[in-house]
Amino acid sequence: QKEVEQDPGPLSVPEGAIVSLNCTYSNSAFQYFMWYRQYSRKGPELLMYTYSSGNKEDGRFTAQVDKSSKYISLFIRDSQPSDSATYLCAMSAGGTSYGKLTFGQGTILTVHP
Amino acid sequence: ETGVTQSPTHLIKTRGQQVTLRCSSQSGHNTVSWYQQALGQGPQFIFQYYREEENGRGNFPPRFSGLQFPNYSSELNVNALELDDSALYLCASSSRDSSSYEQYFGPGTRLTVT
Numbered sequence: 634q635k636e637v638e639q640d641p642g643p644l645s646v647p648e649g650a651i652v653s654l655n656c657t658y659s660n661s662a663f664q665y666f667m668w669y670r671q672y673s674r675k676g677p678e679l680l681m682y683t684y685s686s687g688n689k690e691d692g693r694f695t696a697q698v699d700k701s702s703k704y705i706s707l708f709i710r711d712s713q714p715s716d717s718a719t720y721l722c723a724m725s726a727g728g729t730s731y732g733k734l735t736f737g738q739g740t741i742l743t744v745h746p
Numbered sequence: 747e748t749g750v751t752q753s754p755t756h757l758i759k760t761r762g763q764q765v766t767l768r769c770s771s772q773s774g775h776n777t778v779s780w781y782q783q784a785l786g787q788g789p790q791f792i793f794q795y796y797r798e799e800e801n802g803r804g805n806f807p808p809r810f811s812g813l814q815f816p817n818y819s820s821e822l823n824v825n826a827l828e829l830d831d832s833a834l835y836l837c838a839s840s841s842r843d844s845s846s847y848e849q850y851f852g853p854g855t856r857l858t859v860t
Contacts, residue, residue: 639788667849669851674834674854675853675854676836676851676852676853676854677789677836677851679848679851682847723788725847727847730802732777732779732794732842732849733779733794733802733804734779734781734789734838735791736789737788738788739787739788
């Protein structure tokens with residue numbers, strides 16, 4: 634079993650839809666949670682960063698972390714064609730594991746006009 | 747503020763050869779981590795450099811090695827290339843001294859081994 638599981642999709646939605654992306658994990662030591670967006674043949678771009686459980690909102694993006702369920706989510710409101718990309722969840726235990734991110738497989742999202 | 751840069755952009759090598767990839771960290775960042783991303787997969791952690799020393803390593807063989815320089819830039823060296831080494835190699839920089847876990851990635855180097 635992988636430490637981080639992410640539904641690879643692909644996910645196709647109409648413009649303006651609310652998108653929900655999810656990851657589950659097995660390592661209870663994970664404390665730092667990130668979402669990255671990666672366009673084709675480019676490096677990942679940091680979207681959201683959260684520590685421990687709770688919600689964080691930034692514009693059209695909301696990240697949720699539920700450590701009791703080992704489950705994290707990213708919501709995208711009013712999705713746009715420019716949101717079409719691969720979304721990667723990533724997490725770290727911190728401490729001696731500083732800098733070691735464990736990624737999900739990535740979910741391919743297409744937003745069509 | 748200067749972002750993370752990597753060179754070269756693309757590289758084609760033959761099995762058995764050696765390759766060196768380069769990374770310049772974002773301004774103010776002192777820690778560089780390297781990742782391998784196979785097609786259709788998430789990045790896999792190779793190792794991290796902090797204060798010019800390797801500080802954490804993933805499940806990669808010793809033929810993957812690296813360096814960090816006093817200006818915090820870094821190199822990834824891969825010896826005895828295998829076909830499975832074909833991937834996008836990413837470096838990410840962060841500021842360990844500030845206890846921030848946010849990592850910022852470069853555009854990557856796409857390595858093809860034939």
